[in-house]
Amino acid sequence: MKSLVKIMPKKGVLDPQGKAIENSLKQLGFPQIKKVKQGKIIEIEIDADNESDAREIITNASNKLLANLVIEDYEITFLKED
Amino acid sequence: MRVSVIVFPGSNCDRDVAVSLKKFSNKSPLMIWHKETSLPDSDLIVLPGGFSYGDYLRCGSMAANSPIMKEVKKSAEKGSSILGICNGFQILTESGLLPGTLIRNQGLSFICKNTSLKVENDKSFFTHNYNKNEIVNIPIAHNEGNYFADENVIKDIEDKNLVAFRYCNKNGDINEETNPNGSLKNIAGIINEKGNVLGMMPHPERATDDITGLNDGEKFFTSIIESIK
Numbered sequence: 001m002k003s004l005v006k007i008m009p010k011k012g013v014l015d016p017q018g019k020a021i022e023n024s025l026k027q028l029g030f031p032q033i034k035k036v037k038q039g040k041i042i043e044i045e046i047d048a049d050n051e052s053d054a055r056e057i058i059t060n061a062s063n064k065l066l067a068n069l070v071i072e073d074y075e076i077t078f079l080k081e082d
Numbered sequence: 083m084r085v086s087v088i089v090f091p092g093s094n095c096d097r098d099v100a101v102s103l104k105k106f107s108n109k110s111p112l113m114i115w116h117k118e119t120s121l122p123d124s125d126l127i128v129l130p131g132g133f134s135y136g137d138y139l140r141c142g143s144m145a146a147n148s149p150i151m152k153e154v155k156k157s158a159e160k161g162s163s164i165l166g167i168c169n170g171f172q173i174l175t176e177s178g179l180l181p182g183t184l185i186r187n188q189g190l191s192f193i194c195k196n197t198s199l200k201v202e203n204d205k206s207f208f209t210h211n212y213n214k215n216e217i218v219n220i221p222i223a224h225n226e227g228n229y230f231a232d233e234n235v236i237k238d239i240e241d242k243n244l245v246a247f248r249y250c251n252k253n254g255d256i257n258e259e260t261n262p263n264g265s266l267k268n269i270a271g272i273i274n275e276k277g278n279v280l281g282m283m284p285h286p287e288r289a290t291d292d293i294t295g296l297n298d299g300e301k302f303f304t305s306i307i308e309s310i311k
Contacts, residue, residue, distance in 0.1 A: 013185070014185065014228070014230065014264060016186050016187070016189075016228075017186060017190065064147070065143060066139070068140055068183055070175075070183045070232070071183055071185060071230060
């Protein structure tokens with residue numbers, strides 16, 4: 001089973017990288033782009049009987065290591081098998 | 083005096099801090115590799131600066147979960163003193179020994195320069211040889227030194243006088259202009275409530291020898307050594 005953990009800066013947390021990308025895009029001539037945030041995506045292959053078990057394990061892993069809950073939120077999704 | 087310096091893969095200030103400790107105590111600390119699962123009884127444990135695990139994922143996040151950190155946490159609970167400098171401060175916040183976290187510098191640049199700091203807490207285990215509001219000159223060298231915590235945590239830290247140092251200028255002014263990295267309230271170093279854990283981004287071990295042109299780290303190390311005695 002494959003899963004993606006999307007980790008994003010929490011609302012209100014300074015995101016200097018997102019801001020730099022946003023400014024760069026404005027300079028490049030994309031006035032329509034209003035706001036950019038930068039996060040990260042972690043792809044995980046996991047052995048589990050079902051999505052619910054897998055979600056529990058990945059939630060635990062995210063809380064322990066993948067995300068820093070002081071500044072980040074995360075979201076777990078599952079990829080369809082090829 | 084029993085001091086252990088933890089060495090992670092990518093630590094690069096471990097020797098510097100050992101040299102400073104030896105200079106003022108005449109005793110060499112033990113150097114402990116991060117994979118060790120036991121820690122000798124230590125009055126002080128130092129998490130040195132550097133780039134542990136290549137700063138992968140988040141600075142300090144891997145080191146915070148390395149085998150030795152279980153022992154460091156146990157020792158902290160038992161009352162050993164823990165000092166984290168730069169990457170060591172990042173490891174302390176990632177491991178939950180200190181509140182908040184350190185994010186990317188506001189200006190997105192790695193900053194390496196001498197900075198003025200104002201000593202705010204002059205009563206602690208680590209800082210009692212300084213005077214309150216003394217302005218000291220100590221270098222910083224980091225890319226992720228921007229201290230962040232939610233409002234309640236900041237209020238709590240300030241109410242309980244747990245800010246050890248704040249960034250300022252030579253006159254002691256603390257404001258946006260004298261803030262090198264965007265840290266909330268110009269916070270450069272904090273102490274835990276129990277008073278036995280201190281984390282700071284500036285490098286006092288780089289200010290203990292005439293050869294570096296700076297000596298203001300001396301009172302930091304003599305404070306610690308006298309506290310242990």
